[in-house]
Amino acid sequence: MIKINDLHVTVEDNEILKGINLTIKPGEVHAIMGPNGSGKSTLAKVIAGHPSYEVTKGSIEYTINNQAKDLLELEPDVRSKEGIFLGFQYPIEIPGISNLNFLQESFNEVCEYQGAPKMEEKEFLDFLQPKLEELKMTPAFLYRPVNDGFSGGEKKKNEILQLKILNPRLALLDETDSGLDVDALKVVAGGVNSFKTKFNSTLLITHYQRLLNYIEPDFVHILSCGKIVESGDKSLALKVEEKGYDWLA
Amino acid sequence: MIESAATLFKDQTRYFQGFEKKGLPNRKTERWKFTPVASLYQKEWNPQAAISAGELDEFSDFVSFDSLGELSKSKNCEVKKLKPSEIESFFQQFETTKFWQEDDSLFQWHLSQLDHFYHIKYTGEETLSLTHSLGSGALVNYGIVFEITSPKATVLESFLGTRGQTYHQTSRFFDLKENQDIKHVIVNEATPEQSQQIWTFANLDHDKAQYHGLQVNFGGGLVRSNPFINIQKPHSFGEFNGFYFLTGADHFDFYSQIKHFSGETESNQVVKGLLHDQSKFAFTGNIYISKNSQLVNAAQFNKNLVMSNQAQAFGQPQLEIFADDVKCSHGSTTGQFDIDELFYLNARAISPTKAKRLMAQAYGLELIQMVDNDVLNTYLTGKLTSKLKTAYGESR
Numbered sequence: 001m002i003k004i005n006d007l008h009v010t011v012e013d014n015e016i017l018k019g020i021n022l023t024i025k026p027g028e029v030h031a032i033m034g035p036n037g038s039g040k041s042t043l044a045k046v047i048a049g050h051p052s053y054e055v056t057k058g059s060i061e062y063t064i065n066n067q068a069k070d071l072l073e074l075e076p077d078v079r080s081k082e083g084i085f086l087g088f089q090y091p092i093e094i095p096g097i098s099n100l101n102f103l104q105e106s107f108n109e110v111c112e113y114q115g116a117p118k119m120e121e122k123e124f125l126d127f128l129q130p131k132l133e134e135l136k137m138t139p140a141f142l143y144r145p146v147n148d149g150f151s152g153g154e155k156k157k158n159e160i161l162q163l164k165i166l167n168p169r170l171a172l173l174d175e176t177d178s179g180l181d182v183d184a185l186k187v188v189a190g191g192v193n194s195f196k197t198k199f200n201s202t203l204l205i206t207h208y209q210r211l212l213n214y215i216e217p218d219f220v221h222i223l224s225c226g227k228i229v230e231s232g233d234k235s236l237a238l239k240v241e242e243k244g245y246d247w248l249a
Numbered sequence: 250m251i252e253s254a255a256t257l258f259k260d261q262t263r264y265f266q267g268f269e270k271k272g273l274p275n276r277k278t279e280r281w282k283f284t285p286v287a288s289l290y291q292k293e294w295n296p297q298a299a300i301s302a303g304e305l306d307e308f309s310d311f312v313s314f315d316s317l318g319e320l321s322k323s324k325n326c327e328v329k330k331l332k333p334s335e336i337e338s339f340f341q342q343f344e345t346t347k348f349w350q351e352d353d354s355l356f357q358w359h360l361s362q363l364d365h366f367y368h369i370k371y372t373g374e375e376t377l378s379l380t381h382s383l384g385s386g387a388l389v390n391y392g393i394v395f396e397i398t399s400p401k402a403t404v405l406e407s408f409l410g411t412r413g414q415t416y417h418q419t420s421r422f423f424d425l426k427e428n429q430d431i432k433h434v435i436v437n438e439a440t441p442e443q444s445q446q447i448w449t450f451a452n453l454d455h456d457k458a459q460y461h462g463l464q465v466n467f468g469g470g471l472v473r474s475n476p477f478i479n480i481q482k483p484h485s486f487g488e489f490n491g492f493y494f495l496t497g498a499d500h501f502d503f504y505s506q507i508k509h510f511s512g513e514t515e516s517n518q519v520v521k522g523l524l525h526d527q528s529k530f531a532f533t534g535n536i537y538i539s540k541n542s543q544l545v546n547a548a549q550f551n552k553n554l555v556m557s558n559q560a561q562a563f564g565q566p567q568l569e570i571f572a573d574d575v576k577c578s579h580g581s582t583t584g585q586f587d588i589d590e591l592f593y594l595n596a597r598a599i600s601p602t603k604a605k606r607l608m609a610q611a612y613g614l615e616l617i618q619m620v621d622n623d624v625l626n627t628y629l630t631g632k633l634t635s636k637l638k639t640a641y642g643e644s645r
Contacts, residue, residue: 048596052588076595077604085596092593096611096618105607106597113598145611162597 001026001170001201002047002071007058009039009046016042018226019058024170027198031212032205033237034223035245040205041089043223044172047203048086049076064169081113083169087159087176089205094146099158102146103128107165131164134194136187152179160191171195171202177211189214209241222248251290251388254361258333260340265361271354280353283531283563284473284502289416289444290358296387302409307628308378310371316382316411318365318391318419326377327370331394336366339394343422347479347508348450356475359418359446365391376403376625381419383443384411392420403432403622408447410440410468420448425458425485432461432620436632439469441497449476453485453514462489463620465613465629466501466522467636473502483513492613493522493530495560496640500529508537509545512572516545519616521552523609524560525640531563532581540571551581554612556605606641610634 002024009017016039024030034040046053047060049071060071064083071079094102100121108118119127125142132139135157147155156176163171173192177185192202192215204215212220212234220237222230222245229248230236254265273290274281299315301322310325320328331339340360343349350356371377379393395404408417417439425431431451439445451460464474478487493501507516520532532551553562564581586608594604610633617629 048592050592075601076592077598077600080596080598088593088596092587092590094590094593094608094611096614097607102597102607105603106599109598109600109603166598 001028001063003061003063005059005061007043007046007060008056009042010054010056011042011052015056016053016226017046020226020228022221022228024201024203026169026201027196028219029196029202029204029215029217030219030221031217031237032203032221032223033207033240038223039226040223041174044086044174044203044205047071047172048084049074049079051076062170077109080166080168081110085163085166085168085171087163087171087173089174089178091147091155091159093148093150095148097146098143099146100125100142103142103162103165106162110166128165131161134164135161135191137161153181153184156180156188157184157191160188163195164191169200171200172205173202174205175207176204177206177208185211186214209237212237224248251358251362255363255390257363257366258336260337261361261363264357268354268358268361271357274354280504280533281355283529284471284500286355286471286473289471292416294386294388294416297385297413300382300384300411300413302380302382302411304380305378305407305628307624308376308405310373310375311378311380312369313380314382314391316385316389316413316415317387318389320367325373329368331366331368336363339366346452347510348452348477355446356448359390359420359448362388362390362418363392364389367391367393368396369393370396370398371402371404372398374399374402376405376622379404379406381406381408381417382411383408383415383417383439383445384413385415386413388416390418392422394422397423397429397431400428401430403434403620403625405625406433406435408435408437408439408445410438410443412440414442416444418446418448420450423451423460425451425453425455425460427455428457429455430459430461432622432625433463434620434625434629435462435464435474436629437464437466437469437472439472441468441470441499443469444471445469445473447472447474449474449489451476451478451487452481453479453487454481456482456484458482458485460487461620463616464489464491464503465617465633466491466493466495468495468499469501470498471500473504476505478507478516479510480508480514480516481510483511485511486515486517488517490518490616490619491520491522492616494609494613494636494640495522495528495530496525498527502531504531504533506535506537507547508539509542509547510539512541512543512545514542514545516547518549520550521554521612521616523554523556523612524562525556527557527559529561531565533565533567534579535567535569536577536579537569538572538575538577542572543574545572545575545577547575547577549579553581553583554585555583556585602641606637609637609641
């Protein structure tokens with residue numbers, strides 16, 4: 001699915017990522033944990049193509065439908081159309097644009113790129129309905145401005161709604177659990193779990209082991225000072241929960 | 250070139266003398282420093298035959314004016330041209346109000362050149378749509394006094410650029426009744442070769458009056474909008490908002506005054522927009538609160554997005570507060586699209602061009618959605634979306 005090789009990234013002349021190597025295969029769920037400032041969100045944003053970050057060395061190879069692509073050559077919107085999804089830690093508020101309009105524009109962009117017919121509003125609403133129900137969201141969500149005035153939990157649910165609408169191949173979920181109460185966490189985790197298939201992969205970024213009680217990772221990686229310093233299975237997350245990150249230094 | 254007053258009514262000579270005494274404003278004239286107008290007054294105008302852009306299909310109550318300021322058509326309202334004596338007495342009375350623009354030579358010039366002056370009586374409760382046609386190589390001056398009789402109504406004025414140059418000056422006067430709620434929307438679609446002055450006077454001299462003004466400006470070579478609101482009785486509310494989308498060498502100067510002459514009144518103003526290419530925008534917003542006007546709540550905000558390194562934005566929010574128990578806020582910012590906001594849209598498969606269009610649309614819709622009129626809301630949303638789609642196309 002994705003193969004990151006010796007990735008070095010700077011922002012405003014500060015090197016944040018200092019040689020990341022990571023391979024995620026189809027169907028796998030990986031979790032990245034690490035102390036504040038270790039580069040976790042940077043890694044997710046670089047994969048999604050945020051223009052503020054400069055890749056100074058290394059490569060990211062993305063394979064979809066048995067075709068390998070140089071991801072760093074693709075614009076952010078093309079990466080999304082090719083099946084990469086970034087669930088934002090801080091979803092952006094867009095007053096003036098309704099959620100429905102935004103979701104439909106986004107969905108139809110992907111349809112057009114993939115040669116599928118676009119959906120008109122009524123058909124799109126029918127398509128949305130079961131997804132809203134699964135995430136325990138009312139239709140009123142659709143008519144509010146994008147994320148404007150949403151609570152933290154509503155924003156995160158809205159991100160997972162977008163994940164389900166766009167149905168990507170690789171989901172990068174940046175602290176999707178932050179700001180969620182336990183009920184909302186279960187709903188959001190349920191949404192992520194229903195995304196899992198043998199074709200889809202997930203990269204979870206989290207500070208806390210509690211998310212991993214609901215979404216079981218195949219691999220856990222610890223990122224520290226811009227490098228992956230430890231990899232293992234779920235037990236690694238439990239060890240971090242118990243001992244913190246100091247033992248890795 | 251204009252060398253004398255028009256001959257519609259007697260006092261025009263006096264107004265022309267007032268203009269001559271002060272002369273044309275220049276860059277040192279504070280209220281005109283961003284907008285060079287002298288050439289428009291020195292130019293030889295050669296009026297061609299009148300053109301009428303017609304009326305808007307969406308609204309059944311309408312008035313349309315041709316490009317020489319003559320009434321073309323009207324439906325479901327009463328329009329009459331005022332007699333010279335009626336115009337005379339209207340302005341003699343107006344001179345005694347707090348609206349009188351003694352310092353502004355160009356307002357007196359506008360009055361001195363009035364070709365027509367209309368009284369429009371609207372008894373409906375829906376939207377009265379006025380269309381003003383622009384073009385014909387003419388210098389045009391006319392004014393409108395609105396008499397709205399229902400407690401709640403909307404006036405939509407559309408300036409439609411047809412063809413040819415023009416210097417088009419219009420003034421409109423609203424006098425709100427007690428408990429009356431008037432929405433007034435101006436949509437300007439002047440072409441780059443057309444220039445305008447748009448004067449608006451809204452007088453809130455009765456309790457619980459509400460005036461909601463909005464100008465949506467899509468262009469014009471040189472456009473000066475002068476909205477003035479006087480709030481004179483308690484529990485009244487006045488606002489005049491603005492959204493602009495400028496391209497090429499468009500020039501838009503928004504100069505407003507909102508004056509509180511009574512306590513327990515409120516006002517609001519949000520003026521924002523986008524500048525492309527070599528366009529220029531100037532915002533001067535003055536909020537005045539008189540000495541005895543306690544418990545006033547007034548807010549004002551100007552936000553400019555500059556999309557080109559050759560575009561220019563000037564913001565001058567101004568507060569003049571003489572009372573000591575009021576709540577007032579004001580501010581002006583100028584910047585560019587937020588890179589994280591654009592990235593959010595890009596990360597949802599939306600192309601950079603479409604993302605910018607959506608952000609611009611959101612910018613305008615935030616103000617349009619404040620207009621509490623579903624039909625007008627739908628009309629304005631459609632208009633904005635189509636304008637922006639055309640403007641951004643596939644190339645910008």
